[in-house]
Structures are given as structure tokens and as C-alpha cells.
Amino acid sequence: xxxxxxxxxEMSVQEAExxxxxxxxxxxxxxxxxxxxxxxxxRQMILVIRQEAYKQQNATENRFSVNFQKAAKSFSLKISxxxxxxxxxxxxxxxxxxxxxxxxxxxGKGTHLIIQP
Amino acid sequence: GAVVSQHPSxxxxxxxxxxxxxxxxxxxxxxxxxxxxxxxxxxxxxxxxSNEGSKATYEQGVEKDKFLINHASLTLSTLTVxxxxxxxxxxxxxxxxxxxxDVNSPLHFGNGTRLTVT
Numbered sequence: 001x002x003x004x005x006x007x008x009x010e011m012s013v014q015e016a017e018x019x020x021x022x023x024x025x026x027x028x029x030x031x032x033x034x035x036x037x038x039x040x041x042x043r044q045m046i047l048v049i050r051q052e053a054y055k056q057q058n059a060t061e062n063r064f065s066v067n068f069q070k071a072a073k074s075f076s077l078k079i080s081x082x083x084x085x086x087x088x089x090x091x092x093x094x095x096x097x098x099x100x101x102x103x104x105x106x107x108g109k110g111t112h113l114i115i116q117p
Numbered sequence: 118g119a120v121v122s123q124h125p126s127x128x129x130x131x132x133x134x135x136x137x138x139x140x141x142x143x144x145x146x147x148x149x150x151x152x153x154x155x156x157x158x159x160x161x162x163x164x165x166x167s168n169e170g171s172k173a174t175y176e177q178g179v180e181k182d183k184f185l186i187n188h189a190s191l192t193l194s195t196l197t198v199x200x201x202x203x204x205x206x207x208x209x210x211x212x213x214x215x216x217x218x219d220v221n222s223p224l225h226f227g228n229g230t231r232l233t234v235t
Contacts, residue, residue: 044228
């Protein structure tokens with residue numbers, strides 16, 4: 001079974017600064033997908049960024065980028081120019097590629113991101 | 118874009134009663150939907166995979182007789198918490214993937230249902 005570990009229960013960053021959230025995972029599979037989801041107080045799950053394991057290039061979405069290290073099984077999220085609206089719980093998630101999309105997500109425990117004005 | 122609608126958003130019920138939660142895909146047909154449970158300040162735990170026209174697949178430790186899942190149509194999956202008890206109080210979230218998109222496309226999540234059993 002796959003596991004996802006987020007070792008930072010809470011992170012705090014000054015507005016406009018950069019913050020990195022860590023995520024490691026354990027799997028015996030070679031093909032899979034990784035995601036970062038944001039969950040604000042509304043509890044809605046919002047996709048931040050995704051990465052296909054077979055792609056070496058790190059994914060980027062505007063101010064959000066990942067550092068994907070497949071050999072180390074690490075998938076960290078970098079948020080640049082932090083904004084107050086970025087404050088939320090951030091979950092790292094894994095999905096197997098074997099099931100053709102029929103597999104659910106395995107989530108980490110989450111990191112609570114606080115943005116200091 | 119694709120949307121998943123979940124209803125109700127909040128429900129309070131008495132211990133011993135059953136509660137049904139609906140998850141609908143609004144603009145795509147979802148052959149597979151997923152049900153998650155989230156305790157306060159904790160992560161989402163996959164409970165079961167709902168398959169249209171067949172039995173749901175439950176994760177280890179999830180009681181299938183307690184959490185009944187029905188996926189009778191391509192746009193609707195329901196989760197029924199039977200004989201609810203206070204320990205069933207939690208936040209339940211469904212998700213679905215649009216099969217018309219790439220297999221690596223992300224899941225779409227409903228807004229969740231907060232269940233409180235008194």
C-alpha cells in the first residue's frame with residue numbers, strides 16, 4: 001500500500017515571501033500521479049498542481065511549483081509571493097496509474113499554512 | 118468545467134437513524150465515484166469506491182453494512198450511513214473523475230457533507 005507523509009503540521013510565512021511544503025511518499029509502483037490540494041475553511045478541495053511520475057520536468061502553475069524527486073520519493077510544493085488567500089490546509093496526494101483512473105487518492109495528513117500580513 | 122454536487126451540505130440526525138448523502142456529477146457521466154471521510158483537523162481517508170452498476174469496493178476497516186453505497190446511474194452515487202452513532206459524526210466528501218478526459222486528469226470533489234449525530 002502507498003503512504004504519503006507530510007512532516008509539517010503547520011507552516012507560517014510572511015505575505016509576499018516564499019514557502020515550501022514538504023511531502024514524501026512510499027510506493028513500489030513506477031507510474032503514478034501526485035497532486036497538491038488546497039482546502040480552505042470552506043472545506044472545498046481545490047487542486048493546486050499535479051505531476052505525472054513519468055515526467056521529469058517539474059510542474060508549475062503561476063506562483064506554485066513543485067520539486068519532484070522521483071528517486072527520493074519527494075514532492076515538495078513551493079509557493080512564491082505568498083498571498084493572504086493562500087492560507088489553508090494543503091494536502092499532498094498520490095494516485096496509482098495502474099487502475100486506469102479507477103483508483104482513489106491517498107492523502108497525507110496535511111499542512112496548515114498561515115500567512116502573516 | 119466539470120462539477121460534482123453533494124447534498125446535503127449539513128445534516129443533524131439522532132442516534133439510531135439512517136442518513137443518505139447524494140453525490141452527483143452535473144456535466145459528465147461518472148462510472149466511478151469515491152467516498153472519503155475527514156475527521157476534524159485530519160486528512161481525508163478513502164472509504165470506498167463506488168462503481169456504476171456493480172458493488173462498491175470498500176477500503177479495509179470500513180464496514181460495508183454500516184456505509185451503504187449505491188451507484189444506480191452514471192451521474193448519481195449515494196452513501197447511506199445506517200443506524201448512525203455519534204462516532205459517525207464526520208465530514209464526508211465525494212469525488213469523481215470525468216472518464217472523457219485523460220486518465221491523469223484530476224478528480225472533481227463535491228463540497229462535502231457535515232454529519233452530526235446526536
